Amino acid sequence: MIEAIRKRRSIRAYKPKAVEEEKIREILKAAMFSPTAWDTRAWEFILVKDPKTRKALSEATPYASYVKDAPVVIVICYDNQKGRRFKEDASICAEHIHLEAVNQGLGSCFTQVADSEGPHGNAEAYVKEVLGIPDTYRVQCMMPIGYPAVELPEHSDSEYDEEKIHYERF
Numbered sequence: 001m002i003e004a005i006r007k008r009r010s011i012r013a014y015k016p017k018a019v020e021e022e023k024i025r026e027i028l029k030a031a032m033f034s035p036t037a038w039d040t041r042a043w044e045f046i047l048v049k050d051p052k053t054r055k056a057l058s059e060a061t062p063y064a065s066y067v068k069d070a071p072v073v074i075v076i077c078y079d080n081q082k083g084r085r086f087k088e089d090a091s092i093c094a095e096h097i098h099l100e101a102v103n104q105g106l107g108s109c110f111t112q113v114a115d116s117e118g119p120h121g122n123a124e125a126y127v128k129e130v131l132g133i134p135d136t137y138r139v140q141c142m143m144p145i146g147y148p149a150v151e152l153p154e155h156s157d158s159e160y161d162e163e164k165i166h167y168e169r170f
């Protein structure tokens with residue numbers, strides 16, 4: 001597991017090569033194996049491949065431009081009437097997606113949507129409009145998925161920082 005964690009980097013450049021359906025399925029399984037508060041499993045996923053829609057999504061915030069280049073984008077929606085810990089459940093789910101993508105030789109990047117503004121105004125309202133997501137749902141982030149077109153260094157032991165750790169009391 002630590003190997004995938006070391007390898008996991010935010011990948012923002014993707015090869016145009018299509019991602020195999022089996023790999024997407026494994027990534028979605030990893031998403032659905034993620035823990036949720038009260039086991040509500042309130043997430044739902046929109047898989048976007050259409051280039052026009054990807055382009056629209058890439059305009060949600062000033063920090064999402066690479067989303068248009070990923071062959072598949074997984075948008076994590078959350079039924080806010082069903083679940084009670086939107087941010088936590090959706091973010092943990094996103095990390096499962098990210099790590100299984102690495103395990104499948106793919107790259108991804110947590111792309112913030114909630115609490116963000118972009119050229120079209122509130123990013124979450126915009127993404128919901130673009131994808132026809134019902135009012136009662138929330139959107140924390142999008143996870144673009146593709147074969148990495150860049151090679152970034154793995155995380156290394158030099159990032160381990162004893163000063164961050166407190167023993168018994170702060």
Ligand SMILES: Cc1cc2nc3c(=O)[nH]c(=O)nc-3n(C[C@H](O)[C@H](O)[C@H](O)COP(=O)(O)O)c2cc1C
Nearest residue numbers: 008009010011012061063064109110111112113152
């Ligand atoms: C909550 C959260 C929101 C993020 N939002 C964005 C984003 O909108 N756009 C982006 O390019 N990267 C985003 N990132 C990725 C971070 O910039 C990245 O994780 C950080 O720079 C560390 O790099 P690494 O993931 O390669 O280790 C986000 C990461 C987190 C955890």
